[in-house]
Amino acid sequence: MKLKDKKLEKILAYKVGKFSGEEISEKELSSIEEVNISNRNFSGEDIGVSLQELALCPGIRNMSLQYFTIDDNIVDILNGFEFLDTVQLSSCKFIAKKKLKNPSIKCLTLNCCDIGDYDLISAPSVLRVIGQEDFRFDELEGRNNIEKLYIQASTVKGFSSITDCNKLETLNLDGSKVDDSTTLEELKKRIQVSQLDEYMPMR
Amino acid sequence: MSKDDRVVIFDTGIDRITREKLTSIILRNTTISESSFPKLRYALRTNPQLKRIEVICIEENKETLDKFFGIFRDENGNIAIDLNKIVLRGELKSLDNDFFTLVRNIEIEDYDIKEWDKIQEKFPSLKNVIYTGIISENDLGKDLTKLFSLSKYMDVVKLDFPRTDTSVRDFIKENNLFGYILSADGKSLINLARIRNRRIDVPELKINLSDLTKIKPYQLKNTEVTVVIDDASQLSREKLEEYKHQGYKIKKIEIFSKENNKSQNQPYDLRTYIQIRERLEELVEGIPLHISQKERFAEVYKRICQSIVYDTPAVYPETATEKQYSVNESSNCRNLKNGLLKGKCVCAGYADILRNALAMVGIEAKYISGDVIDEVISAKDFDKRKFKKDVNFEKIGDKVFILGSHAWNKVKLDDKWYNVDVTWDAVKVRSGMNPTYCLRTDEEIQKKEKKIKFKGPECVTKVDREEIAEMFNISHFRIGKVEIPNMRDVKGVLRYTREDLADFGSSIKRKFLKFKERMQNIFKREKNLLLDESDEEYDEYYDDQYDSDDDQIDDTAEQEDGTSRSSTQENSWDLSNWKIDRTEFSKETDKIARRTNDGRRESDREDEIK
Secondary structure, three states: OOOHHHHHHHHHHHHHOOOOOOOHHHHHHOOOOEEEEEEEEOOOOOOOOOOHHHHHHHOOOOEEEEOOOOOHHHHHHHHOOOOOOEEEEOEEEEEOOEEOOOOOOOOOEEOOEEEEEEHHEEEEEEEEEEEEOOOEEOOOOOHHHHHEEEEEOOOOEOHHHHHHHHOEEEEEEOEEEOOOHHHHHHHHOEEEOOOOOOOOOOO | OOHOOEEEEHHHHHHHHHHOOEEEEEOOOOOOOHHHHHHHHHHHHHOOOOEEEEEEEEEEEHHHHHHHHHEOOOOOOEEOOHHHHHEEEEOOOOOOHHHHOOOOOOOOOOOOOOOOHHHHHOOOOOOEEOOOEEEEHHHHHOOOOHHHHHHOOOEEEEOOOOOOHHHHHHHHHOOOOOOEEEOOOOEEEEHHHHHHHHOOOOOEEEEEHHHOOOOOHHHHHEEEEEEEEEOOOOOOHHHHHHHHHOOOOEEEEEOOOOOOOHHHHHEEEHHHHHHEEEHHHHHOOOOOOOOHHHHHHHHHHHHHHHHEEEEEEHHHOOOHHHHHHHHHHOOOHHHHHHHHHHEOHHHHHHHHHHHHHHHOOOOOOOEEEEEEEEEEEEHHHHHOOOOOOEEEEEOOOOEEEEEEEEEEEEEEEOOOOEEEEEEHHHHHHHHOOOOOOOOOOOOHHHOOOOOOOOOOOOOOOOHHHHHHHHHOOOEEEEEEOOEEHHHHHHHHHHHHHHHHHHHHHHHHHHHHHHHHHHHHHHHHHHHHHHHHHHHHHHHHHHHHOOOOOHHHHOOOOOOOOOOOOOHHHHHOHHHHHHOOOOHHHHHHHHHHHHHHHHHHHHHHHHHHOO
């Protein structure tokens, strides 16, 4: 079947092992479990991918988006996937008024995103926040769901509200600064906390 | 003719040769009685369909052996059968016979290979040697002359030399043995002169791209070829199409470098390689080759940082789905595939991508692997703490160094080598900051980045941070449209204020503090005014505040006792501690940047006049 958005079609064609231009069947689209889409080319220009037709891939479990403006439409799309388990958003700008809340999402990664209202994001059990200059932890909705929390290369505001996270097992703050060191010290007594000076991922 | 078609002939089975029109037989000198020799001699001479007569020689007295080989002669003692059909094997090392001087084909076993010299002497008419074993350095000795004397009689000699060992390749070059090529994986020594005359009969062949055209497609018959290249710049989709058109059956592409890890040296199927190559072309699109190496490098580095994210779940999986993902993608996140096709990978993938992308713009880089000291603890604490079983550590005295494996690159720019770590810089560059782990010496990465146990070309040339900032032209941080402090702009300010660059470093922090205080005061006092004023009015207001007070931006940030005056001074660079509204701050800094540019232009004009 042909998709209206040729850029999305090319990405999905790659995904099912076809070259751009080769037709993708409905069955092949349904079989897709992972999509990784960047709305920018390597030169940094927006390429204008529309995500509307992603609904043709209802089996998506793992989604990674880069350089998208997350508006209400995209939030609806993300909230609409029944099996969506892992979401990674990188360099995305949030302008949505609707809440990103899909109960099937278990892991959410926010990488260098521009987020105005953290209260429009519902935290899953695993949350990774990387390169967020002003991460308002106290605004984050559903933070009591968090079991594993990675806040790396970021600055955190409202850190004291981490006391709400009753289920928290692991905290990684590599390369991050928090605005409440007392709470952090208290936390270190209770759970495993990593806080290296720099965020230097390995392996 | 397969091995299964061969029929072993005993005394009672000689009639089968004629009756069943056998094409391939095996004769063993000890299992055919002397009385059957005349019958066998007749059968061999009257059955032209016989294509292969395999003779297994077992030790016997000379007289009996002479009589046995008499089956290939006529009544007058002349050879009565095509010698090309006879393949001799068995205890060749210990036996001897006049017939051996005529034998053209022999099959040797592992235990014969070490005595290759003697065997060669014994069979002066030799044309073909069949040897299915693998030859290692121990078999024929370190002098490769023996290996090549054997390979004269074989299409392909299977080798078991270390892949990175260049001794065979060097021997070919030094001795001008142009009739030979060593397959790219170092596992087959190919006798080109032989296979040019007849089609090669190997199911798979791994060959360097530069050697591919030495063998014609028809000579390769149905051989599936894996082409080995040094980096992706060497083989485009168009070139692959061309080879396909010529008749080569290229199935896989392997990008091999001796520094690479297993995941990277693993061959890609053709489709994946083409996709990877297309993405690499997109990555370097628009980067002109006439600009300097450093400029080209900076652009590629920046693009990788801004397009590919670190794939945390692949290394630190937390849920069942992530654990499965981590297992499935373990290899692909460490080579070119995931980084280029999915936009996410781990350090090994980043380093592989950078190496290949730089090759596309004519810059040499190497993949480097090593360890990073993650933590240093006492031996006592190490025993107390429950580390995972696979933790990488080293005990030195009473200290334990917890290590993490890591990969990065060494890059050659203007004939000098530098360490660069695109993985660690990715978040910084994506956030608009200058890279920190870029263009470093070996000493710097050992001391500052705690990297150890790495090899590669020596990196000794220091590059100052200003030069890197200029190369990348990325601001230290970005607020709104304003980038502060872009080194180009900073230099502009200094030219305007007539300050020395060396003094600037020591005074900039004080100026920052002063500036911060001012900004806080302005926002505190004039917040309502700022929000209501039009830009024009605001400009006037701003100018009134700042136009003539350059002199005031001085050393007032220090207290009388010389200590720092602000408790937050340590974090004064960190804007999150300024307690200033970001939008308003952005407006303010926009204006400062405009003033800086105006200053620079004015200063330029003054310079021109001078």
